[in-house]
Amino acid sequence: MGRFILRRCIQIVPTLFFVLLVIFLLMKMIPGDPALVLLGPEASPEDVARFRVELGLDRSLPAQFASYVSGVFRGDLGRSLIYRQDVLSLIFERLPVTMTLSVCALSLAVLSGVPLGIWASLRHNRFSDLLITTFALTGVSVPIFWVGMMLIVFFVLTLGWLPSVGLGSWEKGAWDVASHLILPSFALAFQSMGIITRFTRSSMLEVMRQDYIRTARSKGLRDRLVLGRHALRNALVPVVTVVGLQLGHLLAGAVLTESVFALPGLGKLMVDAIMRRDYLLVQGEVLFIAVLYIFVNLAVDVIYAFLNPKIRKSYGGA
Amino acid sequence: MDILEVRNVGKTFPVRKNLFGRPTLELHAVRSVSFSVPRGSVFSIVGESGSGKSTVANLVAGVHRPTSGEILLSGEPLKESDRRRACVQMVFQDPESSLDPRKTIRFQIEEGLLIRGMGNARERSGRVSAMLDLVGLGRDLLPKYPHELSGGQKQRVAIARSLILEPQLLLLDEPTSALDVSVQAQILNLLMEIRGTRTLTYLLITHDLKIVSCFSDRVAVMYLGRIVESGTVSDIVDSPLHPYTRALLSAVPDPGRRMTSDPVRGEIPSPLDPPGGCAFRTRCPDASDVCETPPPRVLAGGREVSCHLHSGRT
Numbered sequence: 001m002g003r004f005i006l007r008r009c010i011q012i013v014p015t016l017f018f019v020l021l022v023i024f025l026l027m028k029m030i031p032g033d034p035a036l037v038l039l040g041p042e043a044s045p046e047d048v049a050r051f052r053v054e055l056g057l058d059r060s061l062p063a064q065f066a067s068y069v070s071g072v073f074r075g076d077l078g079r080s081l082i083y084r085q086d087v088l089s090l091i092f093e094r095l096p097v098t099m100t101l102s103v104c105a106l107s108l109a110v111l112s113g114v115p116l117g118i119w120a121s122l123r124h125n126r127f128s129d130l131l132i133t134t135f136a137l138t139g140v141s142v143p144i145f146w147v148g149m150m151l152i153v154f155f156v157l158t159l160g161w162l163p164s165v166g167l168g169s170w171e172k173g174a175w176d177v178a179s180h181l182i183l184p185s186f187a188l189a190f191q192s193m194g195i196i197t198r199f200t201r202s203s204m205l206e207v208m209r210q211d212y213i214r215t216a217r218s219k220g221l222r223d224r225l226v227l228g229r230h231a232l233r234n235a236l237v238p239v240v241t242v243v244g245l246q247l248g249h250l251l252a253g254a255v256l257t258e259s260v261f262a263l264p265g266l267g268k269l270m271v272d273a274i275m276r277r278d279y280l281l282v283q284g285e286v287l288f289i290a291v292l293y294i295f296v297n298l299a300v301d302v303i304y305a306f307l308n309p310k311i312r313k314s315y316g317g318a
Numbered sequence: 319m320d321i322l323e324v325r326n327v328g329k330t331f332p333v334r335k336n337l338f339g340r341p342t343l344e345l346h347a348v349r350s351v352s353f354s355v356p357r358g359s360v361f362s363i364v365g366e367s368g369s370g371k372s373t374v375a376n377l378v379a380g381v382h383r384p385t386s387g388e389i390l391l392s393g394e395p396l397k398e399s400d401r402r403r404a405c406v407q408m409v410f411q412d413p414e415s416s417l418d419p420r421k422t423i424r425f426q427i428e429e430g431l432l433i434r435g436m437g438n439a440r441e442r443s444g445r446v447s448a449m450l451d452l453v454g455l456g457r458d459l460l461p462k463y464p465h466e467l468s469g470g471q472k473q474r475v476a477i478a479r480s481l482i483l484e485p486q487l488l489l490l491d492e493p494t495s496a497l498d499v500s501v502q503a504q505i506l507n508l509l510m511e512i513r514g515t516r517t518l519t520y521l522l523i524t525h526d527l528k529i530v531s532c533f534s535d536r537v538a539v540m541y542l543g544r545i546v547e548s549g550t551v552s553d554i555v556d557s558p559l560h561p562y563t564r565a566l567l568s569a570v571p572d573p574g575r576r577m578t579s580d581p582v583r584g585e586i587p588s589p590l591d592p593p594g595g596c597a598f599r600t601r602c603p604d605a606s607d608v609c610e611t612p613p614p615r616v617l618a619g620g621r622e623v624s625c626h627l628h629s630g631r632t
């Protein structure tokens with residue numbers, strides 16, 4: 001197991017390098033001179049040239065890339081031009097909001113998706129199965145911002161049960177914080193819930209067809225134990241992977257959700273940065289999210305390996 | 319007494335349902351099948367895929383409930399609660415899927431005893447070891463997982479785990495067709511040896527007539543959900559009566575003989591829409607107009623055939 005983790009960690013290095021390269025080149029491909037954008041159209045050519053030297057834009061591409069990479073490894077993602085603040089510290093300032101939102105949404109998605117998927121598989125081709133799969137398909141198909149707006153229309157404007165936008169504050173009590181999180185979490189969770197439901201259902205159906213399920217029944221095991229001891233354990237292994245990958249999707253979905261609900265998280269920061277052409281902030285955030293995604297994937301792989309005796313054993317036991 | 323008696327058993331599966339859950343299209347997997355298996359014998363059911371032979375095995379195992387007819391086990395009708403009887407156990411075709419990939423070999427063999435609360439840990443462990451000896455596997459396999467075993471080893475484990483509950487009837491659903499030819503022989507020999515040491519009845523489901531001829535006492539040939547011919551192995555193999563049986567037998571490859579022509583014309587018709595009258599008439603070399611009416615069941619000298627060709631032979 002240790003060897004497996006080590007190997008996976010080493011595999012991260014080229015991925016990371018590639019991510020850095022892609023982000024760097026993408027930023028270079030954006031039309032327009034950053035110096036010109038920053039200084040405005042009235043800047044004199046001399047000012048622009050001086051500013052370009054200051055930003056290092058006059059050097060060759062490989063040299064720029066090298067200094068970018070070395071900066072990243074020193075934890076220097078540059079300074080945001082609109083916030084006049086270090087990019088990394090800005091990210092860490094906003095991260096808790098996004099993390100809370102993502103974790104709430106993921107918990108919601110897993111806690112509803114997995115049971116719904118199991119239930120649908122047990123009622124295969126019955127009415128409740130149809131109902132659940134339709135619900136899940138709706139979740140997969142409907143865009144997040146639309147769900148968010150509908151939720152606001154219904155629960156905030158029509159019923160007036162929940163506050164619509166912004167963060168709650170702890171001074172007003174835990175309910176204030178929670179009530180501000182309910183709608184965005186649900187809007188963000190809906191899609192993942194649909195995906196997890198569908199995946200759990202098909203994985204369960206697949207496993208329930210296996211002969212070892214029939215065998216377990218013929219051994220005299222009661223249905224509930226057949227489910228718990230043989231079916232679920234096998235069916236949920238691939239679900240773990242999907243759940244892990246959803247965390248990445250949730251980070252992307254957070255961009256939309258935070259915009260709709262005006263939550264000051266990473267997503268909102270990103271949208272603002274893009275709108276106002278804060279190149280270094282966009283670049284830093286994309287890198288941060290990519291790295292986060294890589295490590296989530298690593299964690300998923302390790303958990304998957306731990307759950308799967310095939311992989312566990314082939315790397316020399318735990 | 320017969321350990322297993324199947325009386326006029328039929329099974330239909332709904333294929334399509336309307337809005338109210340009423341079936342609008344049904345698949346007759348098994349139609350009015352009857353046979354009986356004497357205790358301690360080997361009874362085989364042969365047929366192509368889609369002939370309904372595995373459905374018969376599932377009905378006997380209690381996985382499905384028959385739509386019509388009844389199944390008697392040692393003279394007692396099969397009940398819903400009998401699905402968990404220890405006295406009928408199954409060995410499946412694919413050893414890959416018949417073992418839980420996330421459980422050790424020891425647990426899989428022992429589980430049947432655990433469920434029934436049989437013996438203490440030491441007794442159970444002793445019986446597991448005895449079963450491993452019986453199927454010719456070493457005890458070093460016990461802590462392993464299925465993926466570490468070969469196909470033949472897995473099938474031995476499947477046999478060991480089915481025998482640990484001391485069943486009287488073992489259902490073998492294509493037990494060798496997923497294995498290499500050399501391993502097939504080993505497994506068949508093992509099954510024969512085991513039968514020598516205890517009173518055990520085999521119901522063998524297969525498409526392989528070679529296995530049947532060296533392994534079985536009686537045979538039933540199925541086509542599109544019906545038994546078209548049944549009798550002792552020597553009857554069926556040496557003097558087949560039904561054209562379908564003849565075709566099946568001539569389809570067995572023989573190195574000394576060149577295949578003359580296609581033994582059976584065309585594909586098996588869809589069981590959703592089987593031909594009326596004799597189901598085999600669309601592929602039968604001897605078909606005539608009379609075959610559009612249902613064939614008679616002709617009983618003669620311990621064997622049974624349903625074919626118009628033999629209607630005069632009672």
